[in-house]
Amino acid sequence: MTVDQVTYLTFGLLLVFALVFDLGLLSKKDTTISIRKALYQTLFWVGLSIAFCIFLWFEKSPLVATKYFTAYLMEWSLSVDNIFVFILIFTYFRVEENDTARALLIGILLAIVFRIVFIAVGIGLIERFHWILYVFGVFLIYTGYKLFIKKDEAEFDPGESKIYRFIKKWFRLSEVEPHGRYFVSHHGKTFVTTLAVVVLMLAAVDIAFALDSIPTVVSLVRENAQKEFTADDKLVIYSSNIFAILGLRSLFFLLRNAVGKFDFLQQGIAVVLIFIGVKMLLEIVHIKISIYISLAVIVLCLVASILYSKHHERRKALRDAAAES
Numbered sequence: 026m027t028v029d030q031v032t033y034l035t036f037g038l039l040l041v042f043a044l045v046f047d048l049g050l051l052s053k054k055d056t057t058i059s060i061r062k063a064l065y066q067t068l069f070w071v072g073l074s075i076a077f078c079i080f081l082w083f084e085k086s087p088l089v090a091t092k093y094f095t096a097y098l099m100e101w102s103l104s105v106d107n108i109f110v111f112i113l114i115f116t117y118f119r120v121e122e123n124d125t126a127r128a129l130l131i132g133i134l135l136a137i138v139f140r141i142v143f144i145a146v147g148i149g150l151i152e153r154f155h156w157i158l159y160v161f162g163v164f165l166i167y168t169g170y171k172l173f174i175k176k177d178e179a180e181f182d183p184g185e186s187k188i189y190r191f192i193k194k195w196f197r198l199s200e201v202e203p204h205g206r207y208f209v210s211h212h213g214k215t216f217v218t219t220l221a222v223v224v225l226m227l228a229a230v231d232i233a234f235a236l237d238s239i240p241t242v243v244s245l246v247r248e249n250a251q252k253e254f255t256a257d258d259k260l261v262i263y264s265s266n267i268f269a270i271l272g273l274r275s276l277f278f279l280l281r282n283a284v285g286k287f288d289f290l291q292q293g294i295a296v297v298l299i300f301i302g303v304k305m306l307l308e309i310v311h312i313k314i315s316i317y318i319s320l321a322v323i324v325l326c327l328v329a330s331i332l333y334s335k336h337h338e339r340r341k342a343l344r345d346a347a348a349e350s
Contacts, residue, residue: 046069058275063277067279085257098323101272102323103234104269109280113182114230115128118222132231133227133271135225140232140235143232143235143239144239151243161244166299168302169296172292199216199217203221242261289333293327
């Protein structure tokens with residue numbers, strides 16, 4: 026077997042093992058997931074991703090492993106925004122605790138399928154029209170700017186979203202309690218429950234976020250905008266996306282009680298998006314930024330935004346305590 030075949034086989038076996046382990050042992054049907062259990066699951070998925078990175082280091086090269094880790098870290102940080110929107114969706118539709126884990130899993134598996142299609146289409150377009158990357162660069166700078174100045178009040182409203190209006194227009198919705206059901210029959214007609222609506226909205230929201238994340242990862246791993254994607258580039262893009270998405274569910278349960286703990290994380294992510302957008306545009310004048318510099322910028326921005334969020338939270342608590350006294 027070739028090195029590429031061994032790598033893809035290892036990646037596939039890891040995914041099968043992880044899903045069987047997660048579904049069979051960690052996420053049985055109709056069970057609630059505690060903070061401790063979510064922490065174990067998060068450590069499991071992160072550990073598996075790092076193990077694959079180590080495998081790439083020895084099986085491929087340190088450069089490929091660094092590209093993978095950088096892309097994975099970028100996807101993982103961008104997924105935090107997904108999680109906060111997921112929390113709003115589950116809260117709005119009042120999903121029961123014992124239905125949450127399974128609905129989230131189905132939504133994420135759908136998102137993986139859509140991501141694979143999006144990545145394949147995106148790679149094909151970029152290989153044929155390389156200038157699209159420069160358009161994505163401008164788009165990422167704009168997105169980063171909007172995210173940086175976005176106020177907390179500008180919160181996603183599931184009931185007023187275009188996604189929900191589309192679902193209401195094209196599907197028959199049932200108002201009965203789902204109790205774990207995704208479809209119900211009434212007078213010979215099939216209706217979708219709020220649980221099915223939640224699953225569809227999760228997948229659709231992830232597609233919307235993919236418009237930012239996929240161009241970002243493509244720019245990080247690609248050596249030259251003028252050349253075709255290598256087999257290693259495609260492996261890194263697919264694997265980093267899939268591993269990051271599969272870890273979303275455990276991260277959801279870990280972070281849902283800490284929505285307000287990272288007030289400035291979005292600013293850190295915004296700076297990273299602007300940096301990646303500038304990196305794309307610099308390739309027009311043949312200036313290439315190393316993957317190692319990109320990794321350093323991503324880590325610095327994320328760590329700084331998290332530390333500043335915690336500092337701001339402590340100062341706010343001290344001010345509140347002083348005001349009360």
